[in-house]
Amino acid sequence: MKIVVLAGGLSTERTVSLVTGSGVCRALRANGYRAILVDMFLGLEEVPADLDTLFDAPDGLCPEAAITVQAPDLEAVKKSRKDQSPSRLGPHVLELCTAADLVFLGLHGQDGEDGRIQATLDLLGVPYTGSGHLGSAIAMDKIASKQMMDAAGIPTPKWRRLEYAAADVDALAAELPMPCVIKTAGGGSSLGVYLPEDRVQLRKALEEVHRYGGKVLAEERIFGRELTVAVLGDRWLPAVETVPAGKEFDYEAKYQKGGAVETCPAQITPEEMERAGELALRVHRALGLEVYSRTDMILDAQGQLWVLEANSLPGMTPTSFVPKEAAAVGISYGELCEEIVRQSYHRKRREY
Template sequence: MKIVVLAGGISTEREVSLVTGTSVCRALRGNGHRAILVDLFLGLEEVPADLETLFDAPDGLCPSVEIRTAAPDLAAVRRQRKDQSPSHIGPHVLDLCALSDIVFLGLHGQDGEDGRIQAALDLLDVQYTGSGYLPSAMAMDKAVTKRMMDTAGIPTPKWQLLHYGPEDVETLAETLPMPCVVKTTGGGSSLGVYLPEDRAALRMALTEVLRYGDEVLVEERIYGRDMTVGVLGDRALPAVEIVPASKEFDYAAKYQSGGAQELCPAPITEAQQREMGDLALKLHQTLGLAAYSRTDFILDAAGRPWCLEVNSLPGMTPASLVPKEAAAVGMPYGQLCEEIVQLSLGVKRRDY
């Protein structure tokens, strides 16, 4: 098949996405597909007269990429684009997508997980991997996901949604219940997530999170073990326990070697695995997600799981969590990529 692996974009998770996309593209080419990597934001400035010949480009147009310790400088990325268009979709991106048999979405964060690119591809009648635009948008918005979890009876820490400005920070810092977690409603890769230990740190968190927007989720902090469970098709994969090397599991810890130890399968009881797997499947189905997802949990001191959020397009580098879970049940990385493609081809997208 001709497959466009769409990655990059202009979100804070750009570098993560490019590593995901490059890994997936090479795996799909190894499976015999004519796969190419296309950067959603930069696109391709110079192309041959026959765009279809690009599907046979050496190494699938994959760049040399890595995830650095700090989030990317998006202003510098914008300056790379020759046309300097304000569009988030680069030159020839949609033309290439329209020529493909399916688009593998290797995007993360804004424009990828929020349903907008899915909606654009729906309008073009282009097949793509993963969930549709509405489930993607609901999963991306942490407050919407929380409401759906409450409705479905999925245990999640107590939460409240705040809309405020800098002038409100002092009052909130003195009155919000502690301990708590402060997070933006639409972030990912642990960006825009704060774990204040005291009210001075809470004041700082409430100020810094406003960089991501004025809609802020404040959640009861439950101490315990960090767990995550992938869903593939109609089954839950083995849980992974994430043990950070340092106190906080931030962006750098998440993506740098030695930042955390990931235990898969997690050292938990069969009953705990079954309960978290059932909850991950329930949330996946409640939101109407498709093909695959990954749900994050805290397992408290009493062994009770608390659902935090769901990722509709989880990381797909060979070292990412879902590929590790798949490997634990005997599914190599290339086979996992193929499975996601085949599951997605079977999804009936709704017509509106």
């Protein structure tokens, strides 16, 4: 089977995506697939006349990617492409996708998790991994997903959509209930998430969050144990508990070695583990997600679980949660990639 692992792109999670894509691509090649990695934004400037030969390229065209402390410089990425068109799809990307039997989506963030590339592949009739365009779009938009969770009776912290101009910041910083979380509605990898401890920090957060997009969410801050639970197919995997080394589980803590202590399975009671797993399944189904997902939640001091958000394309880097949870039940990284391919291919093949 020929597989294009689509990664990179032009979101703030670009680097994370390239590490995910490289890991997946190499695992698939080790499993016998003819897999290559294609950067969705950069594409390939030159391709052979027979695209089929490209699927046998050494090391699957995987770059040497590593996650640094800082988020990627997207302006530099834009300037590096010879084709300076406004298209988010690089040269020959769609040709390569249509030449494949399946596209493994190793994308994160804008254009990857928000349903846009899924809708494009649907129109092309190309099977791909993970959720469809609608479920992806809902999960990526934190406001839409909050509305869906509220409608389904899923416990989630109180929230409010914020629409404001620079002149409104002072009044808003004075009136919002504290403690709260300020976040962009479409971000990921903890980018665009602020945990102000006082109203001075709240004002700064309200000023800075617009760098990540115009839709802003204010959410009641729930204190407790941070859990994340993956769903694979129709079952949940053991929860991971995360304790940041610093104050916050930010971009650096999430991806840098030593940034957080992650315990898998989480040291919670069997009853709490089951409740967390069943809650993740409810979220997965309520948002219309498919094949695999990851739900982040808080277990408070009273034993109540609160869902923060769901991820339709969770990370698959060596330090990511889903591979750790799979390993806890005896599923290796290669087997996990294989299972995602198998479930996605058969599901999509039935649709076309």
